[in-house]
Amino acid sequence: MSRTSDIPGLTDYLTRLAGQDDTLARVNRETGELPHGGMQSRPDQGALLTILAKTVGTRTAVEVGTFTGYGAICIARGLADGGRLTCFEYDPEYAEIARGNLDSAGVGDRTTIVVGPAIEGLATFTEEIDFAYVDADKPGYPGYYDALLPKLRSGGMMVLDNTLLGGRVIEAGDDRTRTMAELNTRIANDPAVDSVLIGLADGMTIVRKR
Structure with a gap:
């Protein structure tokens, strides 16, 4: 049986069904033209982020790694009334692009972008978190997980993107993939959470704090 990732035209099909509006379609298109455009969240991933944020009744959300803001728009649209997203x-250049995209999507009033190393920002973040999304430098993932989990409320959710690294985590032949593979195992065995690593795009790990 063929893997879904091998089926021609499937990504376009999923995009058509992801419920993109004109703003998200523009952000997706313009980001795809950037040198690192492949880093952006896929439309079906974005739709999932909105649903998950709504599911946990998110009032306080955190995003680590905002890029041009596609994922942030999706999370912000899933916030409960009065909810806030801190990115x-x-x-700083990506932060400026993201700010413009968030404003054009009509969610700029409920988002704050903090420019600088996320691990330093998380150290001073004192609010209890309902929903967190990590899509940043992969060697930093263990530190982000450890920084976010104590701040995540019971029943809160954390999503980590790119946790398969193109399948390279299976053999983990270099430091980057070995770090991710070790984190995947640690999360799967963490008694503080329920978790699943799903094969969506390049892998998404969904964590629910017990």
């Missing part, structure tokens, strides 16, 4: 983005 940590290392690159």
Whole structure:
């Protein structure tokens, strides 16, 4: 049986069914033209983020790695009334692009972008978190997980993107993939959470704090 990732035209099919509006379609298109455009969340991933944020009744959300804001828009649209999203983005140029995209999507009033190393920002973040999304530098994932989990409320959710690294985690032949593979195993065995690593796009790990 063929893997779904091998089926011609499937990504376009999923995109058509993901419920993109004109703003998200524009962000998706313009981001895809950037040198690192492949880093952005896929439309079906974005739709999932909105659903998950709504499911846990998110009032306080955190995103680690915002890039041009596609995922942030999706999370912000899933916030409960009065909810807030804090985005940590290392690159000031991407942060500026993301701010413009968030404003054009009509969710700029419920988001804050913090420019600089996320691990430093998380250290001073004192609010209890309902929903967290991590899509940043992969070697930093263990630190982000450890920083976020104590701040996540019971029943809260964390989503980590790219946790399969193109399947390279199976053999884990270099430091980057070995770090991710070790984190995947640690999360799967963490008694503090329920978790699943799903094969969506490049792998998404969904964590629910017990």
